[in-house]
Amino acid sequence: MGNISPQKTWGGAPLLSEVTEHIHERLTCVEPDYTQWFDPRQLRRMSRVLKMGVAAGSIALKEANIAIPDAIITGTGYGCLEDTGIFLSKMVENKEEALNPTPFIQSTHNTIGSLIALMLQCQGYNQTYTQGAFSFENSLLDALLMVKEEPALKVLVGGVDEITDYSHTIQKRFGKFRERSESNLNLYKTEDGALNGEGAAYFVLSGEKSDKSAVSMEFVGTFYKADAETLQSGINDLLQQAGLTTKDIDFVLLGNSGDQHNDKALQDHASVLFSKSSTGAFKHLCGEHPVASAFAFWLGVKMLQEQTIPSSVILKNANRSLNNVLIYNQYFGTHHSFILLKSCRDSG
Amino acid sequence: MEQLMADLKKQIIEALNLKHLKPENIGDDQPLFGDGLGLDSIDALELIVLLQQSYKVKIDNPQDGPTIFRSVKSIAEYIRANQTA
Numbered sequence: 221m222g223n224i225s226p227q228k229t230w231g232g233a234p235l236l237s238e239v240t241e242h243i244h245e246r247l248t249c250v251e252p253d254y255t256q257w258f259d260p261r262q263l264r265r266m267s268r269v270l271k272m273g274v275a276a277g278s279i280a281l282k283e284a285n286i287a288i289p290d291a292i293i294t295g296t297g298y299g300c301l302e303d304t305g306i307f308l309s310k311m312v313e314n315k316e317e318a319l320n321p322t323p324f325i326q327s328t329h330n331t332i333g334s335l336i337a338l339m340l341q342c343q344g345y346n347q348t349y350t351q352g353a354f355s356f357e358n359s360l361l362d363a364l365l366m367v368k369e370e371p372a373l374k375v376l377v378g379g380v381d382e383i384t385d386y387s388h389t390i391q392k393r394f395g396k397f398r399e400r401s402e403s404n405l406n407l408y409k410t411e412d413g414a415l416n417g418e419g420a421a422y423f424v425l426s427g428e429k430s431d432k433s434a435v436s437m438e439f440v441g442t443f444y445k446a447d448a449e450t451l452q453s454g455i456n457d458l459l460q461q462a463g464l465t466t467k468d469i470d471f472v473l474l475g476n477s478g479d480q481h482n483d484k485a486l487q488d489h490a491s492v493l494f495s496k497s498s499t500g501a502f503k504h505l506c507g508e509h510p511v512a513s514a515f516a517f518w519l520g521v522k523m524l525q526e527q528t529i530p531s532s533v534i535l536k537n538a539n540r541s542l543n544n545v546l547i548y549n550q551y552f553g554t555h556h557s558f559i560l561l562k563s564c565r566d567s568g
Numbered sequence: 569m570e571q572l573m574a575d576l577k578k579q580i581i582e583a584l585n586l587k588h589l590k591p592e593n594i595g596d597d598q599p600l601f602g603d604g605l606g607l608d609s610i611d612a613l614e615l616i617v618l619l620q621q622s623y624k625v626k627i628d629n630p631q632d633g634p635t636i637f638r639s640v641k642s643i644a645e646y647i648r649a650n651q652t653a
Contacts, residue, residue: 264585321613
């Protein structure tokens with residue numbers, strides 16, 4: 221796994237041993253020195269989101285000891301915003317003449333997945349999903365279907381999104397995020413709106429268990445503008461198909477975003493369905509963005525790998541051992557998703 | 569001519585994001601592509617835009633590109649020869 225996020229999630233540090241505090245309206249990534257992976261000549265054309273994405277992909281492949289994956293699948297809600305902004309600004313400034321090629325070429329959503337493939341000379345399946353807050357979930361679903369059909373495949377799958385000054389200003393104008401600067405560590409104390417976030421996380425999925433496999437993904441399910449009843453029957457169906465019930469869920473990682481209305485609905489719903497499970501939250505660590513569930517995926521896998529729940533994540537501790545971790549995400553009350561992660565210690 | 573070449577070096581570094589270079593690292597006659605500065609075809613397009621935006625100079629025949637963009641000196645000579653007063 222590779223994860224560039226508003227926390228220091230790279231470089232082998234113990235899982236969230238130090239939580240990075242951001243006292244700002246938005247949570248931006250703690251970025252590594254990219255020259256440790258890439259030649260400066262390769263880096264000079266890359267925008268920030270490209271560096272984040274390509275670095276996360278490289279870390280994931282290196283950790284899985286895979287030189288070239290069979291497929292690259294990327295989810296991104298916003299795409300390459302910085303280059304899009306530059307391209308559009310130049311178009312206006314230059315009266316639609318003599319446009320710079322680099323931001324134009326790199327403004328498309330699929331630039332991240334394409335660049336990873338170009339750098340690896342990977343000619344396999346390459347897909348980018350850009351379906352708002354389901355972009356990462358749909359990428360996972362595609363990867364899951366691929367490895368179910370051909371278990372030997374090694375699929376690089378991830379979610380990438382960035383904040384730019386332009387995008388943040390526009391989103392604030394829509395009233396999507398809280399108005400004042402605030403510590404992310406107080407996100408759930410004040411509950412007066414979500415904090416904008418960003419991140420890039422990639423994972424290697426395969427249908428075959430290897431020595432390095434610690435976690436399996438059992439299912440991913442998405443529900444758009446669903447009511448509580450639909451969500452309840454939806455999660456029950458997904459669990460039933462996996463041979464489980466709500467009682468088997470040891471930990472629920474909730475997508476509380478700091479928005480009072482949506483968080484209360486999520487919390488109420490989770491407390492009914494998963495009353496015996498431990499619960500936690502993650503968006504005070506990564507902020508709200510369309511592929512925040514990729515950060516939750518990374519966190520869930522890490523927790524299962526290390527059999528530990530960071531104190532900064534816990535909302536309710538039921539003192540259960542970690543075998544099944546359910547990510548229950550929501551995005552502004554419209555996009556709901558469930559992802560079940562299972563420890564490979566049991567699955568044999 | 570000297571001033572034009574100095575300006576061009578600064579503009580090339582900025583336009584192509586060659587942060588690892590300083591203007592004095594680029595020789596007047598040093599090849600910009602291939603074994604020289606290592607620029608590529610996308611950089612060539614960026615240079616065409618640079619000439620058009622900053623010097624109002626267009627390259628009418630694309631086949632002249634390799635000759636014009638051979639070095640900073642050759643670009644400066646082309647600008648001098650084609651810039652309207």
